Amino acid sequence: MTTGVRRRLGVEERRQQLIGVALELFSQRSPDDVSIDEIAAAAGISRPLVYHYFPGKLSLYEAALKRAAEDLAGRFKEPQEGPLGARLLRAMHRFFDFVDDHGPGFSALMRGGPAVGSSATNALIDSVRQAAYEQILSHLDVQNPPARLELVVRSWISLAESTALLWLDGRRIPRAELESQLVHDFAALAAVSAAYDEEMGALLRRMIKDEPPNGPFADLVARLLALAS
Template sequence: MTTGVRRRMGVEERRQQLIGVALELFSHRSPDDVSIDEIAAAAGISRPLVYHYFPGKLSLYEAALRRAADDLAQRFEEPQDGPLGARLIRVMGRFFDFVDEHGPGFSALMRGGPAVGSSTTNALIDEVRQAAYVQILAHLGVTAPSARLELVVRSWISLAESTALIWLDGRRIPRGELEAQLVHDFAALAAVSAAYDEEMAALLRRILAGEPADGTFGDLIGRLVALAPVAVS
């Protein structure tokens, strides 16, 4: 008869396990409400052993945020094939997958949680925003964005963040509609900017030239045209 022997984890393996356990707990409850004792119990180790790997809850929280931030940044990666509207829809789908799966954790990442105002947390948030910004520029085929284009893209990223945070409070709008609306918001921001700047107008014409009539941006145009009689009256 043989008895099972629990395998001893290496230092880095144990650290990664604790980060995963903490992130899972933070994903379902506010980090402020999760104690070190709960993290230790979920990991199957003692409280003192948690402190052996992390000096305190804040350091473990920041490590979990790092993993979450890396995951979220990757959600904006998308092959640069096909119409832009369809690509952005897929990006928004993955973005809201993350928001849906990690609600309290996403809120903590964007709002700071127990580490609000810390340089580490702020740097992580900035990294996610910059990764999204670079990805969107790549989809637009632009390497040296104008001031107006930078304003459009960064404003849209901020809008996506705030929209997701509001949606988490009750989920009162169907998620699919919200994803489509955010893609339409991007087109609307670009269109308003194009009305003031010929370089933006040229970029918008290039984008729309690659869009099918029944695509995401075509749907927006159809909705706006349907509103035109109301606006005129």
């Protein structure tokens, strides 16, 4: 019979383990409600050892937030193939997967938490928004966006954040419905802007040119026509 020997983790391995443990706990409860003792117990180490790798909960929270931010930013990545509406819908599905899995942590980040207001936290939040912004522009095949398009895309990203936070508060609207609605919101924002600007009009026509009859954008048009009839 052989006895298993626990391998001692290296410094970076232990840091990554603690970040993973903290993320798991933060996904269940607000970071304000998670103690260093709980993180240490979940990692199977002592409280002083946690402080050996991180000077305090704030630094551990920021490290966990950095990993979560990188994960969230990646949810907007999508192969630039096929209809735009379907691409946006898949991105929204992955976005809500993240929100669903990390609800309390997502709320703490956007509404308040131990690091909110710090320069590090603000930079991470901005990096996620910027990554989403750049991904949307890449799907639109636009490198130098005009002011109206920037307004549309950044407004839509803010709307997606607000929608996710409201959904977490009781989940009173079906998630799939909100995913579709956000894609419709993007098209609607672009359409309103196009009504005021020919450059946006040309972009909108290009957006919907190859949309299939059963796609999200066509679904929005059908719903609006039904309201008008």
